[in-house]
Amino acid sequence: MKGAKVVERMNERSEEMATEVTNLILYGIYKVLGAGARGLGNSIGEELLHAMMEEYGLNFEGSGDPQELLNRFTDVMINTFGFAERGEIDVEGNRVTLKLDNPMDLHALQLLEKKGMKPVLYPMANAIAVAIKKFSGKNVLIKDIRVHDRHVEVEMLILG
Amino acid sequence: MFENVIADLLRVDGVKGVAVVSKDGLLIEGQASDRTIDVENVAAMVATIYGTALNVSKEVFHEEAVDMVTLESPKGKIITVEAGENAVLTVITDPRVNLGLVRIYLKRNAQKVASML
Secondary structure (H helix, E strand, O other): OOOOOOOOOOOOOOHHHHHHHHHHHHHHHHHHHHHHHHHHHHHHHHHHHHHHHHHOOOOOOOOOOHHHHHHHHHHHHHHHOOOOOEEEEEEEOOEEEEEEEOOOOHHHHHHHHHOOOOOOOOHHHHHHHHHHHHHHOOOEEEEEEEEOOOEEEEEEEEOO | OOHHHHHHHHOOOOEEEEEEEEOOOOEEEEEEOOOOOOHHHHHHHHHHHHHHHHHHHHHHHOOOOOOEEEEEEOOEEEEEEEOOOOEEEEEEEOOOOOHHHHHHHHHHHHHHHHHHO
16 A cells, blocks of 8 residues: 655644643653653753754853852743743752742643652752752752642752 | 772782763763873773663663663673763773672772762
């Protein structure tokens, strides 16, 4: 049997569907790699930061202070990308907690938890870690990702 | 931060590279005698291999715990151990390295890294 069929899009592209597909890809990666997915975090963070700087013209240069970088990054994440409804940064010594209300990937993370898989990577936090390393030279460890009903909390540790 | 750990491991005959890597794949500190090795790239891969090994252990042995992950190639070995909750310590070696000795040094230094993170 041989043939060809061309299907042309008649409706508007559904961003919701695109997000859902991305969420399912994330779920698939977690399912096979489990804790191994965590190792992908830094590379994903690098690519995300690169895209934010090169493709969207965002400039983090000149901000060598990790606290200032965190503030600027969160501002961009919320106001430019609309990644979450609200972001809150809590700093206590070298321990930072980033709280995001209703982030875009909340559903994917809840799906993982429902299947008994603890989320081990968080691309936005990984991008923050890469930015801090790049501009202040400090290493950042992502200690914990906590998923709640309406928000996500990412706990990070800035190394000396 | 981990200069002493790296220097101690590089003293072992046959060890060509050492890296302290976060489990997120971030190279915290590392050194390789072979300049063709992209240590940052290898760091991300090592973290993924270690994490995936944990997942295999969970699936097969119903326990997410791995003492050591060894990758053996005809050209050399890569040995990785856990260094605390958030990092791993890895070495790249010649194929004929004294494995017993490397393991002792790795374990000892992994404890030092863990205590510092």
